[in-house]
Amino acid sequence: xxxxxxxxxxxxxxxxxxxxxxxxxxxxxxxxxxxxxxxxxxxxxxxxxxxxxxxxxxxxxxxxxxxxxxxxxxxxxxxxxxxxxxxxxxxxxxxxxxxxxxxxxxxxxxxxxxxxxxxxxxxxxxxxxxxxxxxxxxxxxxxxxxxxxxxxxxxxxxxxxxxxxxxxxxxxxxxxxxxxxxx
Numbered sequence: 720x721x722x723x724x725x726x727x728x729x730x731x732x733x734x735x736x737x738x739x740x741x742x743x744x745x746x747x748x749x750x751x752x753x754x755x756x757x758x759x760x761x762x763x764x765x766x767x768x769x770x771x772x773x774x775x776x777x778x779x780x781x782x783x784x785x786x787x788x789x790x791x792x793x794x795x796x797x798x799x800x801x802x803x804x805x806x807x808x809x810x811x812x813x814x815x816x817x818x819x820x821x822x823x824x825x826x827x828x829x830x831x832x833x834x835x836x837x838x839x840x841x842x843x844x845x846x847x848x849x850x851x852x853x854x855x856x857x858x859x860x861x862x863x864x865x866x867x868x869x870x871x872x873x874x875x876x877x878x879x880x881x882x883x884x885x886x887x888x889x890x891x892x893x894x895x896x897x898x899x900x901x902x
Contacts, residue, residue, distance in 0.1 A: 721899035724792045728891075728900035733792070736785040737896055743778035744819070744870065747771060751867055772830060773840045779823045786816060804883070811876045818866050818873060825863040832856040 723730040729737075750771040757764040827845075830837050834851030836844040885893035891900070 725899075728895045730899050732788065733785075734896055734899070736781060736788060740778065740781050740785055740819075743774060743781055747774055747778060748867060748870060750774070751864075769838060769841075772826070772837055775822075775826050776837065776839050779826070782819050782823060786820075804880070808877075808880045811873060811880065815870070815873045815877060818869050821866040822863060825859045825866065829856060829859040829863050832859055 721730045722732050724733055750767055753767055754764055754771065757767070827837055831847040831849055832852045832855040834847055834849075836846045838844040881893050881896070884890055894900075
């Protein structure tokens with residue numbers, strides 16, 4: 720079983736982190752959209768917000784693990800490209816990562832600047848290091864929402880690129896994120 724990446728492609732660790740981050744971020748996006756439709760002080764909004772924050776904490780760990788894994792491992796040699804479309808794909812991946820990092824920072828700060836602790840599935844809570852700071856809370860809330868909405872077009876471009884590799888190029892890059900390649 721190929722856990723680590725090789726020159727021929729991604730290993731199970733990269734593949735698992737990729738899809739776990741996708742599932743977590745998609746779930747967070749859906750929960751965030753549901754929050755927009757609810758009265759902020761309602762019981763349903765509080766429940767969804769608690770779930771959003773808890774999943775967000777787990778997602779932050781996954782995203783940071785993926786970031787540091789990729790930083791340490793780089794991209795497998797046969798998946799690096801030199802064409803303009805490869806450069807565009809790299810720009811989209813960097814923009815996705817930057818957007819996720821903005822969300823990781825603004826999410827907890829948004830909760831804390833609202834004067835609340837960050838509760839993780841009612842198992843433990845990280846108390847706010849600050850009291851309620853209304854102007855900061857509103858600014859962070861706005862930045863968090865803008866970053867979340869920026870994910871849709873970026874993910875769309877990422878998916879279009881993956882489909883290009885699957886349908887037009889037929890170069891195996893799409894399959895590289897589904898299972899490790901044999902050396």
